[in-house]
Amino acid sequence: MIDIQNITVQFGDRKVLNDIEIQFNQGEMIGLVAPNGTGKSTLMNVIMNYLTPTSGKVGFRDGLVYSSKTNEVKIHQFVSMMPDQSDLYNHLSGRDHLKMFAMMWGSDNKLIDETIEVLNMGHYVNKKTGTYSLGMRQRLCFAMQIVANTEIMMMDEVMNGLDPNNVEIISRLLMKKKAEGKLIIIASHLLDNLEKYADRIFLFNEGKLVDANEIIDGFSHAKIKTIRVKNLDEYIKRDLQQSYPSIEQQTLMNDMTLLHLPHSEASLLSEMTTFLVEKDVTDFNFGKVTLNDLYAIYYHEVI
Numbered sequence: 001m002i003d004i005q006n007i008t009v010q011f012g013d014r015k016v017l018n019d020i021e022i023q024f025n026q027g028e029m030i031g032l033v034a035p036n037g038t039g040k041s042t043l044m045n046v047i048m049n050y051l052t053p054t055s056g057k058v059g060f061r062d063g064l065v066y067s068s069k070t071n072e073v074k075i076h077q078f079v080s081m082m083p084d085q086s087d088l089y090n091h092l093s094g095r096d097h098l099k100m101f102a103m104m105w106g107s108d109n110k111l112i113d114e115t116i117e118v119l120n121m122g123h124y125v126n127k128k129t130g131t132y133s134l135g136m137r138q139r140l141c142f143a144m145q146i147v148a149n150t151e152i153m154m155m156d157e158v159m160n161g162l163d164p165n166n167v168e169i170i171s172r173l174l175m176k177k178k179a180e181g182k183l184i185i186i187a188s189h190l191l192d193n194l195e196k197y198a199d200r201i202f203l204f205n206e207g208k209l210v211d212a213n214e215i216i217d218g219f220s221h222a223k224i225k226t227i228r229v230k231n232l233d234e235y236i237k238r239d240l241q242q243s244y245p246s247i248e249q250q251t252l253m254n255d256m257t258l259l260h261l262p263h264s265e266a267s268l269l270s271e272m273t274t275f276l277v278e279k280d281v282t283d284f285n286f287g288k289v290t291l292n293d294l295y296a297i298y299y300h301e302v303i
């Protein structure tokens, strides 16, 4: 568990984090989403005590806080941050790195071989990391954190440079870790992936963390209350506005128009299907607002 208590981080006159108060629990996957430079890494750095906040504190289990070096050592036994690719030693192999992490966190050596197998790293793990591609290095960094096997795992852009198959493999392994009761916090721009796996998603706004459900009511529930239409003509939008004034329209920068229905009754859904098909509109789907939509709406990429 992490209890973030009134954390403020100020650089110059800018409050990157402004009096943040939130709890994250074991067995949860938390997604942090925001444009570049809004404070995701800053928050993780405060949780790791790499950065001392201007005010506030972070509490962990057994009432532990970063009040001394001894406490920091205790906390870092169960909280870890995924290493960065620049932390790798080019002259050592991937296996050397995994052994080092297993030793530092006192993990079972069996976990090294299991992780290598799950992440399909067998063909390269004994070579020096200086010879690895970007995706190979990224998988190794992830593997190192899995081998550390801490109760709380934080990852900044874990999916960077990974192909779709590896994104899926890593996502499944993360789900397994979550089921084991780990608390996983991920900052990511891979919104489809986060939406699929995260239990709670927070967006940053002017130093505050905002729950996605507060932005659009019931965001995480699968109720059909939205029709997403690609390239909807202006005259159809006007027709729709006149015939169905209670349906709110929102057109995003990517030319996707969201039609927000006041309720999700089957009769309204079939009425809307008929309306669109009669106007030769076929590129649409019913669903919920996606995290990609929500992001575009929230960060004002609306026409």
Ligand SMILES: Nc1ncnc2c1ncn2[C@@H]1O[C@H](COP(=O)(O)OP(=O)(O)OP(=O)(O)O)[C@@H](O)[C@H]1O
Pocket (backbone or CB within 6 Å): 011, 016, 034, 035, 036, 037, 038, 039, 040, 041, 042, 043
């Ligand atoms: N040590 C520092 N001194 C001054 N400003 C800083 C410092 N660290 C971060 N910042 C500023 O704080 C803001 C938030 O940075 P942060 O690294 O947390 O962003 P982020 O959301 O993680 O971005 P990205 O998606 O690019 O990783 C940025 O404007 C950054 O320039």
